[in-house]
């Protein structure tokens with residue numbers, strides 16, 4: 001404890017802080033703040049389950065840079081699929097064309113003879129496209145590694161958001177157009193037609209409940225509403241979409257005029273539902289369960305890296321057969337009281353090594369603050385790995401890694417996989433205070449071995465560092481040849497946005513920029 005206090009005092013004495021090393025030598029100077037991580041075996045700490053205080057309980061594996069090609073060859077790597085990103089877009093587009101094509105083949109265009117029939121036809125088309133779009137989203141969000149590998153979770157989440165709202169608009173349009181169409185054709189009011197639907201048509205009541213769920217999910221996903229809800233509550237409500245899809249399916253078959261007398265259409269839709277359900281079941285349930293049985297992951301130690309930042313070491317059986325890459329993340333579920341029902345994403349903070357998985361977690365909310373209550377021996381279930389923030393995305397021999405705060409975690413792991421080549425790597429590590437800097441000793445050691453440069457940009461904006469600490473001017477000075485490098489950035493969304501604008505201004509091509517955002521859209 002006394003040692004920890006002493007370290008803190010040391011750090012506060014440091015003046016401002018953008019430091020770098022001249023011409024390719026590591027930016028490590030003697031007498032600078034002591035590193036937070038230990039280079040030897042570090043003391044393990046875990047929390048007393050009740051008092052929430054950290055107690056020393058064991059020891060974490062000793063850190064050793066494990067970059068040998070031999071070691072990497074002995075580890076399983078995620079499977080690479082032959083699909084290209086345009087292939088999946090084409091398949092989805094072709095599916096949509098098929099849906100419209102079947103609608104036309106069923107003679108719907110010829111029905112556009114009067115207002116009632118035209119409204120009903122529009123109702124039918126919006127229903128078909130809305131349902132198709134909902135199923136495409138189930139596939140996109142099924143956590144299938146081949147989808148993840150094509151686009152990365154950030155882009156998928158962006159499309160999901162956009163398509164999600166489009167789906168709800170189409171489903172609402174379906175309800176309005178169909179009811180209005182039937183009302184006009186039958187000479188009834190909109191309200192009495194709705195009552196007729198609910199009373200006499202099979203499964204339509206279920207479909208109305210499904211529509212209400214779709215609307216509820218859209219409402220809670222509007223940014224203003226979402227900001228007011230915790231991620232857990234929002235996600236829980238979001239999961240009701242699966243119920244909505246199931247509830248709406250029977251009315252599609254029973255009263256959907258597009259399916260009358262066309263076994264091909266029925267086969268197409270049933271196949272779509274089955275594929276979507278199988279993907280969700282496989283990647284969200286079966287594969288994680290199989291991985292859990294095979295690898296039997298457990299927490300082996302928890303160490304403190306900085307105030308409010310803990311590393312969790314996880315060991316298990318046959319870890320060298322668990323396919324993952326530095327820069328990727330898993331979704332973690334800890335099987336302990338108060339934890340087991342929550343799944344949170346964390347990046348690997350050490351490259352795969354066949355001995356342990358390490359994640360490093362900053363306390364920002366309920367779940368991350370409670371991590372300190374976990375104890376060694378706790379079972380862990382993982383889903384993944386996910387993410388395309390890996391060294392195989394590199395196009396150029398030289399790279400710049402830019403980390404904001406706890407966004408250092410995947411970059412720390414990535415460093416181990418980058419080549420030992422003088423001047424090939426520049427790391428810019430932005431933190432608000434020296435207390436927040438983690439892995440300093442590990443980073444310094446890894447960089448020393450690689451002949452790279454670290455710039456620590458530490459301090460409060462507008463005080464110790466400029467208001468825009470990573471402005472184009474600063475980046476150009478820190479990395480004069482930035483245009484000839486791949487840039488890997490990880491951190492909170494605002495930081496990613498700011499650095500992205502700086503890189504645009506400098507003229508770094510988009511294809512050279514790789515981002516990992518520590519929040520889904």
Ligand SMILES: Cc1cc2nc3c(=O)[nH]c(=O)nc-3n(C[C@H](O)[C@H](O)[C@H](O)COP(=O)(O)OP(=O)(O)OC[C@H]3O[C@@H](n4cnc5c(N)ncnc54)[C@H](O)[C@@H]3O)c2cc1C
Nearest residue numbers: 231343344345346347360361362365366367368409518519
């Ligand atoms: C791909 C990825 C990798 C990440 N890697 C790391 C890491 O290595 N170290 C680290 O400290 N943090 C990491 N994070 C962030 C971490 O997942 C969140 O800080 C954590 O889930 C917050 O949970 P909470 O209940 O403590 O906080 P809350 O107050 O509930 O949430 C804070 C914010 O975290 C996000 N969040 C919360 N729960 C989830 C969830 N289940 N899934 C996705 N986002 C969520 C939301 O944007 C929310 O606004 C990563 C996030 C992502 C998306």
